[in-house]
Amino acid sequence: MSGASAGEPARLLGLATAIALEAGALARERRAAGVSLAATKSTLADIVTEADREVEALIRSRLQAERAGDGFLGEESGVGESTTGVTWVVDPIDGTVNYAYGIPGYSVSIAAVRGDVDPDRWEALAAVVYAPALGELFSASRGGGAWLAGQRLAVTTETPAGALLATGFGYDPATHDGDLATVRGVMPLARDLRRMGSAAIDLAYVAAGRLDGYFERGLNPWDLAAGALLVEEAGGIVSRFDTASARPMLVAAGPELHARLSQVLDTEK
Incomplete structure (x- = not known):
């Protein structure tokens, strides 16, 4: 595996999973309590909630406590440089408009990547997408497959009906x-x-x-x-x-x- 020890993706995945579950629980709690809009992003329709910021702060603090030298690239709080070669790429609430409207299709997205913080140049090592309102956690590690609820995932290979x-x-x-x-x-x-x-x-x-x-x-x-x-x-x-x-x-x-x-x-x- 280029640039990564054999066991590193699994270790990173374990940490990402634990943090995603905690972050998802916080997002769900804040949604139940009511959403406060904090700002807009690219346009007036592209919103940020207070929960986005709070959830990202939780994720960042947990990663800092466990892996202080790792970098961080988050939607709400920007870039933190890496001294280990590993950077965490985080969307605290992907689907913020769904979240704000009470639609359950939102998720916590956490990935650990090695190298440049550019999708075309990094090597992704571990990933979690957790949809707390749907109760589903998707996970993957490099070379270890993609999984949901103990079942290995596979893309479709035939589309005869379109x-x-x-x-x-x-x-x-x-x-x-x-x-x-x-x-x-x-x-x-x-x-x-x-x-x-x-x-x-x-x-x-x-x-x-x-x-x-x-x-x-x-x-x-x-x-x-x-x-x-x-x-x-x-x-x-x-x-x-x-x-x-x-x-x-x-x-x-x-x-x-x-x-x-x-x-x-x-x-x-």
Whole structure:
């Protein structure tokens, strides 16, 4: 394993799992108590809740206590440099709008990566996507497979009736026409389309075979870090294309569907 000892992914996964469960419990408690909006992010529709910040602070403090030299890249609190080569990439509540509206499709996403904090250059070592309102924890370690409730996950390999696909749209209205045009382009491959509002859950569902594929522009590193490793360890392929643009395209699916989606989206360079 390049750059990592044989047992390191499993150790990192154990820590990520314990912290994700604690963080998810806190998110669920705060949701039950009522959501307070703290700010907006990219647009007025892209919100941050007080719970996002509180959950990320909990995750960061637990990691600091256990692995003080590791780096940190979080949606709410930015970058902390690594002296160990390992960085934790964290989205405390992926699907914040779902969370704010009381829709259960939100998750805590935690990944440990080695190397550069760039999705195209890092090596993901361990990943957890925990959906506390749904009671499901998806996990993966490099070389150790992807798992849910003791069952090893595998992507779908055949889509004879068409592919069940998921996607997402940016919050900036200026991007909506382009995103809808992309959807029109892939619909000949699709059985149907899902739009669930959490990239981490979408990727976990591809890993679990609940979705055949997923594509979306404009994801941040914390949106995809954990879910991408889940898909890869379940036998799928995750690629980012058009990375020089402000909104790179991510495509995740089993090998055959990944190739077809990439061709239709004209993202293979």
